[in-house]
Amino acid sequence: MNMINNSQNLWSNIKSKYSIYFVLIVLFVVCWLANENFVSTENIQNISTQISVGTILAFGQTILIICGMLDLSSASVLALAGVLSVSIYKTTGSLTIAFIVAILVGVFCNILNGLMVTKFKTPPFIATLAMMTMARGAALMYTNGQNIYQIDEYTKFGQGQILGMPTPILFMILLLIVTWYLLKHTVFGRSVYAIGGNEEAANASGINVDRIKMRAFIINGIFVGIAGVLFMSRVNGGMPNGAIGYEFKALTAAVIGGTSFSGGIGSASGTLAGAFIVGFLDNIMVLTGVNSYLQQIVRGAIIALAVIYDIWAKTKRVGRKKGNAEG
Amino acid sequence: MKKSLVIALVLTLLVSLLTGCGQNEPAEEPDGSADKDVYKVAYIARAQADSFAAWLANAVIEEAAKYDNIELDVFDGQANDDTENGLIENAITNKYDVIIVQPNNGEAQRPYVEKAVAAGIKVITTNARISGIEGSSSVDADPYLQAKVNCDLAVSQVPQNANVVVLKGPPGNFHADERRTAWQKEFFDKRPDVKIVGEEIANWNKDEAMNYMETWVQANDKIDAIIAMNDNMAAGALEVIKGNAKYKSTLAYGVDGTAEAVLLIKEGLMTSTSLQSAYDLATSILDTTNKLVTGAETEINMDIDCPLITKDNVDEFIEMHKKAGAIQ
Numbered sequence: 001m002n003m004i005n006n007s008q009n010l011w012s013n014i015k016s017k018y019s020i021y022f023v024l025i026v027l028f029v030v031c032w033l034a035n036e037n038f039v040s041t042e043n044i045q046n047i048s049t050q051i052s053v054g055t056i057l058a059f060g061q062t063i064l065i066i067c068g069m070l071d072l073s074s075a076s077v078l079a080l081a082g083v084l085s086v087s088i089y090k091t092t093g094s095l096t097i098a099f100i101v102a103i104l105v106g107v108f109c110n111i112l113n114g115l116m117v118t119k120f121k122t123p124p125f126i127a128t129l130a131m132m133t134m135a136r137g138a139a140l141m142y143t144n145g146q147n148i149y150q151i152d153e154y155t156k157f158g159q160g161q162i163l164g165m166p167t168p169i170l171f172m173i174l175l176l177i178v179t180w181y182l183l184k185h186t187v188f189g190r191s192v193y194a195i196g197g198n199e200e201a202a203n204a205s206g207i208n209v210d211r212i213k214m215r216a217f218i219i220n221g222i223f224v225g226i227a228g229v230l231f232m233s234r235v236n237g238g239m240p241n242g243a244i245g246y247e248f249k250a251l252t253a254a255v256i257g258g259t260s261f262s263g264g265i266g267s268a269s270g271t272l273a274g275a276f277i278v279g280f281l282d283n284i285m286v287l288t289g290v291n292s293y294l295q296q297i298v299r300g301a302i303i304a305l306a307v308i309y310d311i312w313a314k315t316k317r318v319g320r321k322k323g324n325a326e327g
Numbered sequence: 328m329k330k331s332l333v334i335a336l337v338l339t340l341l342v343s344l345l346t347g348c349g350q351n352e353p354a355e356e357p358d359g360s361a362d363k364d365v366y367k368v369a370y371i372a373r374a375q376a377d378s379f380a381a382w383l384a385n386a387v388i389e390e391a392a393k394y395d396n397i398e399l400d401v402f403d404g405q406a407n408d409d410t411e412n413g414l415i416e417n418a419i420t421n422k423y424d425v426i427i428v429q430p431n432n433g434e435a436q437r438p439y440v441e442k443a444v445a446a447g448i449k450v451i452t453t454n455a456r457i458s459g460i461e462g463s464s465s466v467d468a469d470p471y472l473q474a475k476v477n478c479d480l481a482v483s484q485v486p487q488n489a490n491v492v493v494l495k496g497p498p499g500n501f502h503a504d505e506r507r508t509a510w511q512k513e514f515f516d517k518r519p520d521v522k523i524v525g526e527e528i529a530n531w532n533k534d535e536a537m538n539y540m541e542t543w544v545q546a547n548d549k550i551d552a553i554i555a556m557n558d559n560m561a562a563g564a565l566e567v568i569k570g571n572a573k574y575k576s577t578l579a580y581g582v583d584g585t586a587e588a589v590l591l592i593k594e595g596l597m598t599s600t601s602l603q604s605a606y607d608l609a610t611s612i613l614d615t616t617n618k619l620v621t622g623a624e625t626e627i628n629m630d631i632d633c634p635l636i637t638k639d640n641v642d643e644f645i646e647m648h649k650k651a652g653a654i655q
Contacts, residue, residue, distance in 0.1 A: 035546070043545040050538050136376070145381025149587050150655065235533045236566055237587065241376045242534065286542040292528045293498075 019313035020258050023306050024273045024280075031284040038284060045166060051279040052168035053078075053234070053243070055272060056227040057250035058257075059179040060220035062271045065254055066183070067216045068196040068263035069124035073113065073131035074224050075246035079239070080139040081105035082228035086238030087142070089154050098154065099229055106225030107218055109135055114217035118210035132247070139240040148238030158233030168230050172272075175223060179268035188215060196263030252278060256306050258314075277306055366620045368399045368425040369418040373454075374406035377531075378559075379583065379605065380429060383454060386609035387427070394617060408435040415439040418448075425449045425616050433457040433501060449619045453612055454603075455501040456628070464619060464627045466611045470502040470582075473601045474509035474556070476635040477580045480599050481514050481552065484578060485521060489551035492543050493526040494536050494560040503531075506556045506582060514554075524550065529560045536563030544568065552578040558588035558600050565596050584636050584644060586653035592641045599637045602644065606651070607631040 015022070031038045057074045064071050081102040089098035109131055116127035160167045183189040191212045194202040203209050231243050257274030259266030281302055285295045368391070372384045384401055391399040402418070404411030411431045416439060418426045426443050430436040430452060437457050443450050444462045456465035485491065493510070496503025515521060525543040529535040536555065543550060544567060555561035561581035568574035581588055584602030591597035611631055618624045636644050648654040 037546045040545065043542075046541045046545065050541065140376055140381070144385060145375050145378060146385075146653070147378055147587070149590070149653070231534070235537065235563070237533070239378075239533070241378065282538070283542055286525065286527065286539055287546045289525065292526075 016314045019310050020256070020270055020273050020277075020306070022313075023309060024277055027277055027280050031280050034284055035287045037287055043283070043287075045169070047276070047279045047283050048169045048172070049166045049234075050282075051253075051275045052172040053227050053231045054246055054249040055172050055253060055275040056175050056223050056230070057246055058253040058271045058275055059175050059268055060223035061247075061250045061254045062257070062259050062266050062268060063179065063183065063192060063216050064124070064220055065251075065259045065261060066196045066264060066266040067192045067213060068199060069117065069213065069216065070128065070251065070261075071110075071113065071217075071220055071224075072125065072128040072247050073109065073135055074128075074220070074227075074250060075243045076132045076135035076139070077106055077109040077221070077224045078228040078231060078243050078246065079241070080109065080135040080142075080228075081225045082232035082242065083139050083143050083148060083238040083240050085225075085229055086148050086151055086154060086232050089151065090148065095153060095156070099157070102229045103222050103225035106223070106228065107221035110217040110221030110224070111214070114214040117217070118213050136240075143238065143240040145240060147240070149236075151232070151237060155233050155236050158230045159236075168234065171226060171230060175226070176268050176272055179271075182219065183268060188212065192216060193264055196265075198264075249278070252303060256303060256310075258310055278303070365396055365398050366424040366616075367422075368397050368427065368616055369402060369414075369421075369423040370399055370427045371402045371404055371411060371414045371418065371429065373404050373411070373429045373431045375403040377406065378585075379603070380454075383429065383605040383608055386605040387612060390606075390609040390613040394613060396620070397613070397616060404429075404431050406431055408432050411436060412439045415443060419443050419446050423448060424620055425451065427451045427453060427612060427616070428457070429454050430457055432499070449616075451612060451615055451619070454608060458628075462626065464615055466608060466615055466627075466629055466631070468603045468608065468631050468633050470505035471509045472630075473502075473582045473603060473633045474506040475513045476601045476633060477582065477599050478510055478513035480635065480637070481554070481578070481580055482517055484598065485514075485518065485552050487520055489521045490524045490547055490549055491521055491552040491554055492540070492550055492564070493523055494529045494539065494553070494555040494564060495526065496528070496556045496560075497530050498528060503556055510554060529555075529563070531557050531559055533559045533563035533566070536560035537566055540564035540567040544574075550574065550577055552598075553580070555579070555581045557581055558583040558585045558597075561597060561600070562587050562591060565591060569596055586648040589636060589641055589644045589648060590654065592636060592638055593645060595638065599635055601633045601635050603633060604631065604647075606647070 037043060060074060061071055084105050085098045085102035088101045089095065113128050113131050116122040117124050158168055162170055183192065191202065191207045194207055195209055195212055199209060232238050235242060253275035254266065254271045256277055257270035259271060281299055285298065370384065370387050373380045375381050375384060388399060388401060391397050402414045404414060408431050415426060415428060415436065419442060426448055428436060428440055428450065433455060440450050440452060440457055440463060441460055444460060450463040452463060452465045453467055456467040495507055524547050527539045529539060540563065553561055553564045555564065558581035561579045565579055568577060578598040580598055581600040582603065584600050584604065588597055588600045608631055611629060615627045618627060645654060
């Protein structure tokens with residue numbers, strides 16, 4: 001009797017912890033059966049490359065959302081960082097300087113986000129909404145609304161390969177590891193979960209809440225800068241109106257991946273799984289030629305179902321307190 | 328230290344806001360007389376964030392500088408019908424002599440343009456025109472024709488039993504729909520042997536087109552032609568297959584004649600496009616404006632040409648973009 005109970009507990013524990021990966025695996029198998037071109041090295045590589053920019057933004061969002069915040073400005077800051085980086089590359093010819101500039105722009109905008117949130121107590125939604133408009137405006141103003149072409153070597157960042165692996169995927173894996181490590185194995189990470197779980201308690205226990213929030217934004221800024229370089233390099237041009245809507249792609253991946261908007265819960269690998277769920281869906285619908293209006297309906301419905309299943313699986317945990325999801 | 332930095336930032340912001348407002352101030356002076364020296368013209372752009380709309384707005388500003396009797400103010404409709412309609416209303420209230428409207432959605436702006444005409448203001452609609460409003464003028468390029476010149480070439484170029492992919496603009500957009508209709512009537516109806524193996528809405532965007540093309544390449548052994556409703560999307564699809572020997576002979580058609588497209592045609596990657604020249608549009612818009620305010624004419628409706636650009640004549644269009652600084 002006891003053993004049965006134990007194994008039931010174990011099963012429900014596994015189900016709640018890994019429910020989103022279960023959804024991902026089921027979806028993978030369905031896609032496999034639906035189209036013979038789905039499972040091939042090239043196609044999986046394509047999907048991974050396509051989701052990389054959005055997923056890198058999503059890692060930044062994951063840290064912020066766990067900390068009880070979010071970033072609506074990430075796509076606009078991506079565009080600003082990207083066009084400035086491309087333009088610096090065109091004047092200096094240096095890929096290194098261009099890469100650093102993108103990161104600096106991302107960090108600068110996110111320091112402003114952080115100042116608005118910590119010093120002026122602006123809700124992150126409003127602060128980053130303001131930054132979203134300002135950064136997009138700055139990108140358009142700087143380029144006069146025109147795309148920058150002929151970027152030559154710059155395409156190496158996003159179109160290159162290292163050991164047969166496309167660079168955007170490598171960046172995505174690297175930043176997955178960075179995010180996972182920061183969240184699970186540093187004092188910063190534990191503080192992020194603590195603040196998101198209960199800000200006042202975190203403060204009372206001696207965590208410098210403002211400093212941690214500022215650091216979360218700065219890390220997000222670095223990620224956004226890197227995403228900016230990859231995006232512009234992939235589309236072979238500096239596009240001030242590029243990546244519109246990517247902030248929602250990033251939020252979607254994080255939330256499907258089990259990151260809770262109420263804070264304190266989430267993980268880097270969950271976010272990656274969330275990004276792949278959307279990536280698989282988009283890919284299989286194009287492969288099988290689903291009507292493009294219907295695609296939007298299906299995408300929305302499956303996102304809703306995935307999250308409903310995930311929440312259902314989690315709340316079935318009996319007699320256990322909600323803890324941090326695994327990393 | 329940090330505080331003073333923030334205060335400085337906020338002040339800069341406020342100052343820039345105030346000067347921004349100041350630019351529109353002169354327009355508020357009511358002046359109804361007909362023989363003035365300088366005419367106030369409002370140019371209401373669909374969206375300054377849309378690269379073609381921005382190109383057009385920049386060209387209109389440049390062209391307006393050539394006229395001593397025209398003072399131009401540019402407004403941004405932000406790709407939003409409500410915003411754009413509000414801007415037209417403001418321009419009526421501020422008694423502009425001429426309002427030039429680049430609609431976000433012609434039917435949504437129609438009643439407001441009619442209101443402006445009723446208020447005795449000269450209105451020019453452009454890219455795309457709002458037709459059938461008595462007393463208003465228009466300057467446009469014909470989107471059907473823009474696609475058709477490419478179709479005429481494709482009808483003989485695309486191989487027998489070809490597999491093609493189609494990249495569409497946003498649904499409901501006049502130019503997106505008309506160009507697709509032209510491809511249907513002038514190409515697909517004439518070539519029933521051609522098979523569409525993929526057709527998606529990429530919203531004029533290069534990155535969306537890239538994603539679709541990457542997937543189509545997985546699902547199809549051969550793709551003989553890329554049919555895109557604008558150059559941006561054609562360029563995105565070509566980005567995926569460039570350097571891939573398997574798709575060396577893939578044809579690619581677009582519309583707009585952007586700097587990027589002419590370079591791709593020169594490289595031999597893209598097959599053809601048709602020019603929708605913002606410079607030509609701007610020249611005609613300002614010429615029309617001038618004729619209307621001086622009373623030379625009361626109503627003008629015209630289309631600019633949409634020349635086909637192929638490898639044979641691409642050099643002259645590269646020159647055109649070089650002069651404008653878009654190509655180095």
